[in-house]
Every structure is written in structure tokens, then in C-alpha cells.
């Protein structure tokens with residue numbers, strides 16, 4: 001599937017839990033050998049010591065980005081960063097960027113207030129978690145494009161806001177709740193889009209990828 005797409009050092013191929021659990025760490029090297037940059041999305045969330053040890057392993061893999069749940073809190077996030085930096089140093093590599101998931105883009109207001117028993121709006125929770133992530137040494141957050149402008153306002157423009165939940169205008173939202181079109185997400189100030197099914201389940205995935213890339217490129221990112 002991947003061989004249909006041009007290798008690109010700016011855009012990353014995201015390896016998530018499904019592929020990593022099925023294929024193991026060797027898949028990372030295989031993708032890198034084809035010339036792609038890797039975004040390793042394993043969404044770590046555990047006690048600080050476990051997360052630090054696991055991140056140390058991930059830090060040695062030469063990936064560009066990796067993920068952790070911001071809800072783990074300050075001590076866990078700082079431990080994640082320390083582990084990642086230590087692992088990268090051992091391997092003589094640059095440390096991967098650590099992105100903290102705020103509220104998943106599949107989370108809606110009811111999930112937050114009823115299931116998680118967190119009062120307030122999703123947006124306030126997301127902005128708060130972005131502040132925690134920044135204070136803990138993360139390089140950015142994963143959030144919906146609906147919140148990225150508020151995040152940049154709260155924590156400054158250099159903190160990355162990477163946004164999944166991207167759906168072209170006519171597409172179905174699937175299990176995503178907080179969605180935006182690629183153009184609207186770019187205009188809102190997203191630093192990068194995470195796009196899965198609109199490409200992987202398209203009739204012509206390469207055409208879908210190129211259309212999305214054109215939408216992204218047509219927006220001024222200054």
C-alpha cells in the first residue's frame with residue numbers, strides 16, 4: 001500500500017497501534033528504509049516509571065513524532081520526555097517530538113461530562129491539558145482543529161497543534177466527533193493534519209492523498 005506514495009521527509013507516515021502490535025518494531029525500520037519519516041502513535045498512558053522506560057525504548061527508533069496521553073498528568077509527561085531524550089541520546093539520534101493527546105477527537109461533550117465526570121467544555125479541557133503538556137516539556141499536542149486557535153492563543157504559536165478528525169466536506173465522520181475539513185483546519189492554524197480513512201479507504205488513495213495535499217498547500221501557513 002505504502003509504495004504507491006512518494007517518500008517525503010516533511011510528511012510522516014503514521015504507524016499506530018494496529019500495525020505496531022501486528023508487525024512489531026521492525027515495521028518502523030522497513031518504512032524508514034523506503035525513505036519515509038515515521039510518526040509512531042502508541043498513545044502511552046501508565047505510571048511515570050513505566051512510561052519513562054517505554055519511551056526510552058521508543059527514543060532509540062529514529063522516529064520523528066511519538067504520542068502520550070496528557071491526562072496522565074505533569075509527572076508522567078515529564079517522565080515521558082526524559083525517557084525519550086535518554087533513549088535518543090543513547091542511540092545518537094535527535095529526540096522525537098513528544099505530542100500529548102488532549103481529549104481524543106472521538107470525545108464529545110457528553111463523554112467528557114458524563115463518562116469522564118469532567119465538568120466544563122471540551123475546549124476548556126483541551127486548552128488546559130495543552131498548558132499542562134507545555135509545562136511538562138512536550139513539543140505539542142494532538143487536538144481537534146476546532147481547538148487549535150484557542151491553544152495557540154493560550155500557549156503561543158510555537159507549540160505544535162497536530163489535528164486528526166479531518167474529513168473532506170462530503171465525507172462521513174465515522175467515529176470522530178470533533179471534525180473539520182482540511183482547508184478549515186489549515187486556516188485555523190493546524191501545524192499538521194493526521195488523516196487516515198479519507199485516504200486509506202478511498203477508491204483511489206493516491207488521488208485522495210494528492211487532493212488533500214493540494215487543499216493544505218493552498219492555505220497560507222504563515
Ligand SMILES: O=C(O)c1cc(=O)[nH]c(=O)n1[C@@H]1O[C@H](COP(=O)(O)O)[C@@H](O)[C@H]1O
Nearest residue numbers: 016041103104105142164165194195196197
Ligand atoms: O493520536 C492520534 O493520532 C489521534 C488522536 C485523536 O484524538 N484522534 C485520532 O483520531 N487520532 C488518530 O488519528 C487517526 C485518524 O484516523 P481517521 O479518523 O481514519 O482519519 C487514527 O489513527 C487515530 O488513532
